[in-house]
Amino acid sequence: MKNVLTIAGSDCSGGAGIQADIKTFQAHGAFGMSVITAVVAENTCDVISIHDIPVINISDQIDAIFLDISVAGVKVGMLSGEEIMNMVAQKLAQYQPKNVVIDPVMVAKGGCSLMDPAALNVLQKKMIPLAFCLTPNIPEAEVITGKKIRTIEDMKMAAKAIYQMGAKNVLVKGGHFLGEPTDILYDGTEFHSYKGKRIHTKNTHGTGCTLSSAITANLANGKTIYEAVRSAKEYVAGAIQNALEIGKGHGPTNHFYKYYELEEKYKNENL
Ligand SMILES: Nc1ncnc2c1ncn2[C@@H]1O[C@H](COP(=O)(O)OP(=O)(O)OP(=O)(O)O)[C@@H](O)[C@H]1O
Numbered sequence: 001m002k003n004v005l006t007i008a009g010s011d012c013s014g015g016a017g018i019q020a021d022i023k024t025f026q027a028h029g030a031f032g033m034s035v036i037t038a039v040v041a042e043n044t045c046d047v048i049s050i051h052d053i054p055v056i057n058i059s060d061q062i063d064a065i066f067l068d069i070s071v072a073g074v075k076v077g078m079l080s081g082e083e084i085m086n087m088v089a090q091k092l093a094q095y096q097p098k099n100v101v102i103d104p105v106m107v108a109k110g111g112c113s114l115m116d117p118a119a120l121n122v123l124q125k126k127m128i129p130l131a132f133c134l135t136p137n138i139p140e141a142e143v144i145t146g147k148k149i150r151t152i153e154d155m156k157m158a159a160k161a162i163y164q165m166g167a168k169n170v171l172v173k174g175g176h177f178l179g180e181p182t183d184i185l186y187d188g189t190e191f192h193s194y195k196g197k198r199i200h201t202k203n204t205h206g207t208g209c210t211l212s213s214a215i216t217a218n219l220a221n222g223k224t225i226y227e228a229v230r231s232a233k234e235y236v237a238g239a240i241q242n243a244l245e246i247g248k249g250h251g252p253t254n255h256f257y258k259y260y261e262l263e264e265k266y267k268n269e270n271l
């Protein structure tokens with residue numbers, strides 16, 4: 001079993017952030033670990049408040065893991081400000097883990113900001129070059145590149161521009177477009193398009209967190225980036241399809257359907 005780490009914020013309502021990441025790791029047969037960067041008081045409707053964990057403690061959490069345990073993949077989610085981002089970048093550069101997947105979380109589904117805009121420069125200059133894969137949604141790709149995205153061609157141009165900032169692979173997610181959700185991957189040579197069928201539901205809280213964690217676990221489990229993204233997109237579609245009617249707003253993705261499959265696999269392989 002591979003050990004995978006998420007460095008992200010806590011969503012007390014269990015739909016996004018650390019909680020979504022750990023559920024996703026578990027459903028992929030990986031051992032999940034977490035470094036919590038912020039405690040977000042949020043639910044399916046709103047973000048009420050954000051408490052950043054002191055930088056020294058985040059740094060200690062990262063050391064605690066890397067000084068003791070081998071890490072096969074790292075997913076990075078919410079980093080709310082410059083100081084935290086600088087430190088996480090410095091620690092990743094120090095420990096050089098493989099399979100770093102960065103989800104540049106900026107705004108929660110309800111519209112609340114989860115990243116200080118002043119941190120954009122650090123994201124571009126220090127975090128993006130550390131990413132084996134960066135997974136911006138359309139608004140995030142627009143902020144990072146400073147260019148509007150209206151078409152698939154614009155998504156490709158954005159992926160290329162972000163690749164040039166130093167990420168090895170860039171996946172621009174198309175969930176925010178109307179119509180079928182197509183994601184575009186650029187690997188520095190070619191574009192790969194991942195098409196999906198739109199599932200008509202309001203229960204999509206945590207889809208971005210789930211996708212990036214599934215990619216991380218797949219890479220840690222030895223899949224290529226192309227296979228990791230294809231399989232993660234299928235996983236998210238299943239998690240949306242089986243989404244739960246929890247709360248009054250955007251309900252969370254559901255990971256249980258995969259646990260049952262995993263249980264069967266383990267039984268059949270006598271693991
Ligand atoms: N309604 C939907 N039906 C099917 N797939 C979807 C739907 N919405 C999003 N997706 C897929 O889910 C993944 C996450 O995409 P999205 O663009 O929503 O990311 P995100 O905005 O970062 O998510 P979040 O809002 O949770 O942070 C992508 O693979 C996208 O294509």
Ligand SMILES: Cc1ncc(COP(=O)(O)O)c(N)n1
Nearest residue numbers: 009010016017108109205206
């Ligand atoms: C702690 C944390 N991290 C990430 C998100 C983004 O997820 P979403 O856009 O689905 O609200 C979130 N809401 N909370």
